[in-house]
Amino acid sequence: QVQLVESGGGWVQAGGSLRLSCADSGRTFGNYAMGWFRQAPGKEREFVAGINWRGEITYYADSVKGRFTISRDNRKNTVTVHLQMNSLKPEDTAVYYCAASSWSSGSRLSGEYDYWGQGIQVTVSS
Numbered sequence: 625q626v627q628l629v630e631s632g633g634g635w636v637q638a639g640g641s642l643r644l645s646c647a648d649s650g651r652t653f654g655n656y657a658m659g660w661f662r663q664a665p666g667k668e669r670e671f672v673a674g675i676n677w678r679g680e681i682t683y684y685a686d687s688v689k690g691r692f693t694i695s696r697d698n699r700k701n702t703v704t705v706h707l708q709m710n711s712l713k714p715e716d717t718a719v720y721y722c723a724a725s726s727w728s729s730g731s732r733l734s735g736e737y738d739y740w741g742q743g744i745q746v747t748v749s750s
Contacts, residue, residue, distance in 0.1 A: 628653075628722045637713055640748070645709040646722030646741055657730030658705040659737060662746075664717035668737040669721070670678050673707060677678035688716075712748045719743040735739065 627649040630697040636642050644660070652703075659674040673684045673694040680696050705722060723737035731737070 628724060628739055628741035630698040630722050630741045630744040632721065633746045635747045635749065636748050638712060638714055638748055640659055640712050641708070641710045642712065642746060644709065644720055644722075644744065644746070646705040648703050648724070653703045653724045653739070655728060656703075656724040656726055656738075657658055657728055658669075658694075658703070659723045659725060659730060660665065660694060660705075660707045661721045661723060661734055662716075663721070663743075664715075669734055671732040671734070673718070674732065675705065676730050677728040683730070683732070710747070712746075714748050714750045716746065717748050718746060720746050
């Protein structure tokens with residue numbers, strides 16, 4: 625069974641940091657672009673950050689640019705994607721999802737991602 629498994633979420637005070645990780649299981653996504661999305665209560669899922677399959681190109685939503693950093697570690701049989709989140713704000717509170725896209729350059733559009741993790745909660749208190 626193909627899976628993406630997120631870890632590293634939790635609770636933090638405003639101004640703090642968290643590091644999310646996403647690991648593949650069941651297959652490797654070494655030639656897939658990877659992305660992070662988030663969904664806050666009552667809101668639609670939104671793009672947060674993306675990285676191409678080689679890790680050379682990264683792109684961010686304006687709301688997180690300069691605060692969040694996406695990276696990936698491509699090993700022979702596994703891929704791990706990280707999202708370093710600094711200077712967190714209460715409006716960053718959401719469930720964060722890792723996703724894999726067969727478009728190797730990646731996309732900001734959720735519809736162009738083929739595989740999704742189950743999501744992990746991030747809560748930032750003021």
